[in-house]
Amino acid sequence: MNRDVGFFNFSVNKILTKDQSTLDQARIRLLYYGLWLAIIAVGAVLINLYVEHREILTFSTSVLLLSLVILFKYLTFRPRWGIISHIMLVLATMVNLTNVFITLQNVDIITAQITFLIIVFSFYMLGQTCGLFYSLVNLIPILIFLVLMFNSSYVIGLKPKVVDESTKIISICASFIFIIFVQNYFYRAFIKNIRQLKVTAEERGSLNVELEKVLEKAEKSSQAKSEFLSTMSHEIRTPMNAVIGMTNLLMMGNPRPDQKDNLEILKFSANNLLALVNDVLDFNKIESGKVVFENIKFNLVELMQNVCGGQRLKAEEKGLNFILEIDNNLRNKDVFGDPTRLSQIIFNLISNGIKFTHNGTVWVKVNQLENRHNTITVDFSVKDTGIGIERENLNAIFEPFTQESITTTRQYGGTGLGLAIVKRLLELQNLRMSVQSQPGKGSEFSFNMEFPVSTESAAEPVSNQPVVLRAIESMGTPRVLIAEDNMVNVMLMKKLFSKWNIVPTIAENGERAIEMVQYGNFDIILMDLQMPVLNGFDAAVEIRKLADPKKANIPIIALTASALFDIRERVFGSGMNDYVSKPFKPDELREKMQSLLSAAIQN
Known part of the structure; x- marks a missing residue:
């Protein structure tokens, strides 16, 4: 009124x-x-x-x-x-x-x-x-x-x-x-x-009509953003692949001590740059709601030991004590969850602890809180004796591209995305991060996560690498076709494969790769996705259509520097068997090649 x-x-x-x-x-x-x-x-x-x-x-x-x-x-x-x-x-x-x-x-x-x-x-x-x-x-x-x-x-x-x-x-x-x-x-x-x-x-x-237009425009903008990120990712990762790959090759060649020190610095800087790119792309993926959590069986103890192995070396290089404590009740249990995302969360928390600790200790504790027959609740905790965080800044550290202060950013570097990614990944699983910190004394980050427990007995991990190696040795040197248009990457691949006593065949685009498969004999194909004339997706589709069943079913591994969120679905949708992201680790590529070649022999 x-x-x-x-x-x-x-x-x-x-x-x-x-x-x-x-x-x-x-x-x-x-x-x-x-x-x-x-x-x-x-x-x-x-x-x-x-x-x-x-x-x-x-x-x-x-x-x-x-x-x-x-x-x-x-x-x-x-x-x-x-x-x-x-x-x-x-x-x-x-x-x-x-x-x-x-x-x-x-x-x-x-x-x-x-x-x-x-x-x-x-x-x-x-x-x-x-x-x-x-x-x-x-x-x-x-x-x-x-x-x-x-x-x-x-x-x-x-x-x-x-x-x-x-x-x-x-x-x-x-x-x-x-x-x-x-x-x-x-x-x-x-x-x-x-x-x-x-x-x-x-x-x-x-x-409603205007809203549909706005939504369509927003969708196109989001798609353009994704394509831009994919392109930028490809353009950045391609030279990074050459830098890291060449560094790995040089380190495999028994360099002199002074050369090895320089190569270590080069590798460290390249990996840092790659980590920054990956953080930005991963955060964008999370914010876009494109994250899908897996539900696969894994051993929690092995996962924690693998995650903490490299971090322990990093802490010791800095003169810090690194302590990993795992509840004995978890020793012989396999659980179901997403080991990749859990590793990412723990890795970011430990990296932060090491980064902001000058001297003292970084503790990683994993304790079983509840055991309800087929489900367990596990408490993960990462504690350090670092610089600590002011109480009024506890919420700010979880915001993207934000650290406690400008001084912190200048002194320690980083994008400020690590904790933001951790928080988003936990929130997507309806979990909450708990933080306790005192300036000058250190911080402790902890969260609880529930896992379904496998009812099967946990078997001792047995490496299948000797079996795979014997399978490869039984068929002689594998014939490898590499479809790649970037000459630096071609040179890198040739040098890498020479270390494995393999001489690969090179196709400069997808169309040429199809012709070589038609008229030649290969055991496996490494397919770059972005190539002139014909891209890797279309090339894989055409290879799967070949009349010769042996050639149509040849194992194909995608080599991608793309950051598109649906890359996994597109790779498998086009008929390829697996993919490796550039810059790739030589051991990872070799392991996937061996696995596919072994499966091909058994079939």
Whole structure:
């Protein structure tokens, strides 16, 4: 309601506001003009009764007129239409039943009109429930009165009053006018509301069209962003592949101690640069909701030992103590989950602990909290004696591209994405990170994770590498086809394969790779995905269509520097058997080649 309305306001426009619905505004207008009509009609009846010297009727009509004036003033000062409607209906009911049982002791056309008016007004103004209530309150007593009159059993001590014809005519005309006014006004309000609904529907339709355009534009923008990241990833990873690959080759060639130190620095810097690129791409993947968690069986103890193995060396190089404590209850248990994402979380937490600790210890603790037969709850904790975090900065460290302070960023470097990635990965699994820290004393990051437990007995890990090697040796030197358009990468691959006593065949694009497979014999194909003439995806599809079953089923490993989120699905969808991301680790590539070649021999 409008609080600026003064007591002496008589305008209906000042008591209407934009917050009120169309129906409420119509109800307020109906009360406003209806009270005017009622005051005029009751005033005319009062004058006529006064002239005819009907004292009792004159008094009761005066009270009714005064009540209507007070209600009108209350409406123009505080438009509480609900309260006013109830008061008017109570007054009308009292007048109606008083006329029937006391004053007139009769049911005539005026009574019928007032009853009908009460029914219509109560339904329009107050809704179905109140409409039924006021209708029954008026109809039931009138019906009882008619039954009593029919049996000639209604007798009270008061003599009924006689109303002259002029008063009846005025009352009947006023009732008819009021009934017509109510029906006409609400019909207009109903039609207006229908039209507004139509306009609203049309506007909503237009908004939906605009929303679809905006969503389409956002989708295209997201797709363009993904393609840009893929392109930039490819452009960055391709030279990085050469830098890291050549560094690995040089280190495999027994360099002098001084050369080895330089190569270690080169490798460390290249890996740091690659880690920064991977952090940005991985965070973008998480924010886009493209992360899908695996549910595979793995040994938690082995996973933690593998993750902490490299980090232990890194800590010891910095002069730190590194302690890994694993609950003995976890030793012989295999669990189901996503080992890759769990490794990523633990790796980031340990890396942070080592980075921000100058001297002291980094602890990694893994404890079993609950064991519910087929499910266990494990507490992971990474604690350090590093620089610590101020209490007011505890929330900020989990924001992307943010560290505790600008000084921290300048002194320790990094993108500030490590903890942001950890937090997002945990949140996607409905988990929460707990942080305890004291500036100058260190920090502890911990979280609980639930794992289904494998019911099979945990077997001792047995390496299948000797079997694989024997399988490869039994078939001689494998014939390898490499589809790669980048000459630096070609040179790198040749040098790498020479270390394994393999001379690969090179195809400069996908189309050339298909021709070589058709007219040559190969045991395995390494397929770059982004090549001129024909890309790796299409080339793999065409190879799978070859008539010769042996050639159509040749193992294909994708070599990709792309960061597209659906790369895994596209690789397997095109018929390739596996993929390795550039820059790849030589051991990883060799292991996957051996696995596929061994499977091909067994088949």
